[in-house]
Each structure stands twice: as C-alpha cells, then as structure tokens.
Amino acid sequence: MLPQRFHIVGYARKQLDLEGWRSNILLNLGCRVLDQKDCATKMEEFIERLSYMSGQYDSAADFAKLDAYLEDLEDGQPTGRLFYLAIPPNVFGAAMGSIKASAIAKNAWTRVVVEKPFGRDTESYMELRDQCAEHFQEEQLYRIDHYVGKEVVQNMVVLRFANFIFEQLWCKENIRDMHIIFEENFGTEGRAGYFDQFGIIRDIMQNHLLQVLAYLTMERPKSLHAADINRVKTKLLSEIMPLKARDFVVGQYEGYREEEGVPEGSVTPTFAACVMYINNQQWEGVPFFLTAGKNLHNRKAEVRVRFKKGHSMDFFPGEEVGNEIIIRIQPDEAVSLRVVNKVPGLAKDLAYTSLDLLYKDAFEKESKDIADAYERLILDAIHGEKSLFVHDEQLRISWELFTPALKELESKDSPVKPVLYTPGTKGPPEADDLRRIHRAMVEP
DSSP: OOOSSOOEEEEESSOOOHHHHHHHHHTTOOOOGGGGGGHHHHHHHHHTTEEEEEOOTTOHHHHHHHHHHHHHHHTTSOOOEEEEEOSOGGGHHHHHHHHHHHTSOSSSOEEEEEESOOOSSHHHHHHHHHHHHHHSOGGGEEEEOGGGGSHHHHHHHHHHHSOHHHHHHOSTTTEEEEEEEEEOSSOOTTOHHHHTTTHHIIIIIIIIIHHHHHHHHOOOOSSSSHHHHHHHHHHHHHTBOOOOGGGEEEEEETTGGGSTTOOTTOOOOSEEEEEEOBOSTTTTTOOEEEEEESSBSOOEEEEEEEEOOGGGGGTSTTOSOOOEEEEEEESSOEEEEEEEEEOSSSSOOEEEEEEEEEHHHHTTTGGGGOOOHHHHHHHHHHTTOOTTSBOHHHHHHHHHHHHHHHHHHHSTTOSOOOEEEOTTBOOOTHHHHHHHHTTOOOOO
16 A cells, blocks of 8 residues: 555664664564465565665754755655654654754655654643644644554444444433553563653553543544544543542552662552543533553453443343443454343343454454554555544643643642552552442443
C-alpha cells in the first residue's frame, strides 16, 4: 500500500554506516503472514530503499545536507516528505526549526509525526505546542497515539453506530457503568528510570485510555472525516467533570524502588484506578472507570460495558448487573456479549453465558494479518488522513483535566498515597473499594 516510489532515510546523532543501519532494521523486519512465500524478495527490495545520515537535531547546516541528499533521491519529481520524530520532547522545537529552515519539501507536502510524551502537565504541553506551532501549521502535525490505531479500538465506532441495537441502548438509561482496563503482568522492563519521570497515569491513562473513553462515549459524528470525528471527541472530552485526587487509587508494586534508575523514596505510581463522570444528558450519573497497572496478574486490555438489570431482575434475582459487552483489545481480539440463558434440563435454572465474536474465528484469513497500529498510522500520515491522530485541542483539554489531580497526588500533603501491592496480584484492594463507593462492578 506504500507508494511505488518511496525512500526511508534514518537521521540521528549516532554515527552509523549504511550496512550497520540496514542490519539494525533487519533485526526487526518481517513479512505479513500472507506474503511469506515472497518474503525474502520483498525484504530485499525494502532494504534497498533504506539509507542513513548522521547529524545534530539543532543544526540547520546538517539538515541542509539531509535536504540535498533527499533532493538527489527525488530526482526532480514532486515528492512529499514525512518526518517521524522519535526523539525526546525537549528537542522537538530544535528539530522542527531545523526541518523548517532547511529540509521542507520544495514542490509537495511536508508532514511531521510526533510521539508522546506530549509534556507532563498543562504548562509543559502548551510550551511544546507553541514550539511546534512556531514552525508548522496544525494540519501538518500528526500527534500519534498508537492505541487509536488498534483494530478493535477503530471497530468501536462501527460497533456503536452501525448496529441499531447498540446505538439505542448506549445511554445512561440502560448502562450502569463502563470500565476501561489496561493490565501488564511485567514491570518496567529496564525502563524504570524513564518511567519514574512520568508514572502510569501520564504513561497510559491520560492518553491511551482517555482516547478509548472518547470513542466509547462521543456522540455520532456527521461523517468519518477527521474534522467531524475530532469535533465530537473534543466536545466529549470537554464535558468530563474535573478530576481530584480523591477520584484515584494509586499503587506501587513491591520492589519497584530497588530497580535501577528509580530514586530513593519514589512515590511514582505503577498502578492507578480512576473514576470519571461526564456532564451531559447522555451520560449524567454513569461512572466510568479507567484502570492501568504494571506487574499485575494478567496481561490484557479490554472494555467492559455493564448494563442495568431492568425487568430481568424478576426472572434472574441475585445478580447486581444485567448484560455485559466485553471488548478485548489485546491479546486475542474479541467482542463478547454476556446474556441470560436457560440451563438445559427439566429444571428452570438460568445462567449467564457468553456470545463470542473471536477475530481469529470470524475473520480467519484477515486476523492472521491484522496490521500493526503503527503500520496503519504511518500509512495514514503518508496519505494525509488525520482521523486517527490526536488534535491539539484534545490534548489541551486532557491535560487540563488531569493536571490538577496530578499536582494534588504528587504534593507532600496529598490525601492519596501509593499503596504497595504484591507483583502478580490484582493490585491494591482499595481499587475495589473505589468501585463499590460508586456502585460499580468489582474486578473478578
């Protein structure tokens, strides 16, 4: 799906020869399952498109050399340039200034992809935003959140708005609570020094899980065009009620402080549970729980939509909730519907059972070759499609939502302190207490 004529040029401060660069790429390069027969040929053709230059991020002269090299590759043809900044945020401004001064496309489009972290609070994000805006317009900037590119996350819009049965039920009258859950069964994997600067709330909750929440609760967009999706997502995010420290339970797994790079006495959370409410007519009074943690008992990311019991209580007493939709993002992509059925036999016993749509079964051929989220997003950036990228206004609102609570949580006199939990468990039991307070489900 890439253009017939493309080149990939690596640019970094490290000195590497071409063979060294290509060898590094080969360590992580593979073919789609359906292309295995021609894999060797395809990899060889791809590797020939790779080249490398070394230079400083803040050097207009070095970027001018890059520009001259790109012009040789382009051979006078109108050619767009996509710059992917996999660099620390503190050099975003310098790199963008150098690109703008010396390396933008002369006869086609120029686009810049930037990765999180997009700051660590409202103030730092606004500084980054101003640095970016100094050199590039908003339509040229592509802020990537790979979670938005995941197949199941994209399917949430289709599930909600292409199925009449769900669209009519998707409101406070029918839904008791929603849960967006991200769990990893491993720790920081050698990234403790980096992770400690941000913590689980900034690393996962403020971006990935909040974007999922927006797709689950936004109103129907006029179309699937980027501008229409951005409008309804931004509107929804602006309607989330302000967060305070009391809306969180935070935890830290035992042994985290002994990991290399973690400062003595660190209170950085490796687990967080948060309750949110949306102040609009569709969702007023419905609790939304976001949960993220490391070194837990499971590795999974999923959404659980819990419906009220309604009149089913007359037939099936004893349960607090009714039907449930479980959307498994990873691993083993799936959508399940929990329903009541009669147990076979002469008795009139009832039981909850599950209607399962497993991607690997329903889409046997396609599921073997589901595109990686980054693969999809980079292709979208090449084609100028922004519907799966995060708009500036959404980031501003999300930081304004989380920053007051983060400052409160990180203050010396915070009323909420990290609770130690044992690796391989569900995390702090206080998270279940928070759910009970808001009459929501307790994690199994």
